[in-house]
Amino acid sequence: MRTAICLVAAVFMGLPAAPARAGGQVAHLSRAGARPGDVLRVTGEGWEPGRLLQLVTCGAGGLSGSAACDMRAALATPVRTDGTFVVDLQVGDPPAACPCVVHIAGVQGETGGPVNLPLTVTGHATGALPAATAPVHELELQDHHLSGRTAAAWFGAPEHLELTFTVRNPTPSTLVGATLQARLGGGGDDNVFHTEQVTGLGPGQSRTFTVPVDIPLFAFGRYVVTADVGGLAGVRMTYNAYPWGLALINIAGALLITWGVLRRLLRRRELRHANPGDAMLPAVVRLGGLGAYLVFDDAPGARWLHGRAGAQLSLDGLRHLIGTGQQAGPSDSVLDLDALGHVLARRYPRGISLMEDT
Template sequence: MVVKGEGWRPRALLTLLVCGQNMAGGTNDCANAEGRTVTTESDGSFRRELVVAEPPKPCPCVVHVATVMGEGVAVDVPLVVAGHPVVRLPESSGARIGVLDARLEGEGGLLTWFGAPPVRRLVLTVGNMGAGAAKDPVFRVGTARGLLAPSWEERKWRGTIPAGQRARVVFDVELAAGAHGPYEVSLEYGGKVLVTEPWDVARPWGVTLFWILLCLVVPAGLFRLGMVVVDRLRPRPVAAEPGALPWFTPETMPPFPPD
């Protein structure tokens, strides 16, 4: 099957997936192993072949196209997968969550300067723009470095967001030890990326300083240790007994003065 599209951002990286149950449960309903990526042309169009694989959930099925970076944009197109079972979708609660405000809080400390895992707090103001209440909504928080695909982790928020109300949601975000460079933190709900926040992680210069000092201190210590060993192994001159006359050999006897 060939998937074509237009009207996207120029040079945007997109993911293409075949998903079951209208992707109501997010990417867990999709055939992720057979998914594809494509970069749009300068005019925002794209064309990509996609394997029509059977998703892990029954139909109704869709082709899910979504941006990987930047502002989250997704489009679902109905698809008939021949031979795949079709099951009626569960009744929706009518909740529809959107992000009204998002920011990353926190800063690196001394331990982060020496390679400890960078940690930030993703602080969100979310609103329920649907007709029903959202009880204990499950979000997905993703972290990605540069152009790499995000690494997602499910986060359950304890509480209820009534229809037409808003709530403050906070999630801790932690990277691997020694991480540095441009990162992006994304929030996904209901299979759609709601917000993406940039995170420029400073290089752990303390680790570099440690190795520089180690390269200076170790050779200096070895040099001093070697000098001590040489000093101990060096032969010492024999001291003359008190009151003894100096003993001269033919080789060491001083010359006689001339007549």
């Protein structure tokens, strides 16, 4: 007898579940029973094309709102253009006792009403259905804004924003067991980043919610932040992340590089067309034979270079080192130091300093 009962139960769990209808909306489960963690195929037809649906495993017959549902295993899917959808749903472990259902409803609003597909969750506790209460089908959005933007976003810094919105319950029923969900879309992602249970919002009462919104580092493009309470009172805000400061820095850098290249080219052109008799020495001249540099007073950082040299040479001392001093013959020099002396004396009457090449 026990074997026969087990066989009947196994056959029952392998059969597809009977379809459930809400108006013209129809949905089916691939089988009527499963264990938490199993995957079921859910199909539907007659739904509004393009609508975003949420599917979740709920206890208490789906009558107690999202507080009786396993929101960790919730799944969202869009309706195809022909009004159908096909999705593989992982069976959750709802926090409320069975009877259990797969609850299907629109993410934004309740057009056409939700659909509950009965599901036997093997090994899950069972209990009585809760007392029926009039569900809240309407919430009013009173105010919403996105705050916290800083100037650092112009340079690609991450942003820590706050989405603040206020909703009011205009119905004669109390909102019980609804879920606040916030999504961030942009940069190729569209995911739920914040969930919060909402309960006890009585008739005529208002409540303000604050949701933290994190924009990633070097974000670029348009980000859309959406939030709703139980699929009602949807909020949609747009955040434009364009780090124009980085672009301006790059443009300024490119202009400086271009200006430097043009200045160098113009300098070379002037030198090519200059009179050889008017040629001037550069501000720093390296003397390879001495292993030293000639540093003139108008050289960039000349004071620092002079400090490092630790000593200065007069023009006569330089002549002696090069080989044109009193004890050197004319052939020992590789430079026409008389001509060099006239140039240096004319341009730098205060003399020059010599820094050792270390």
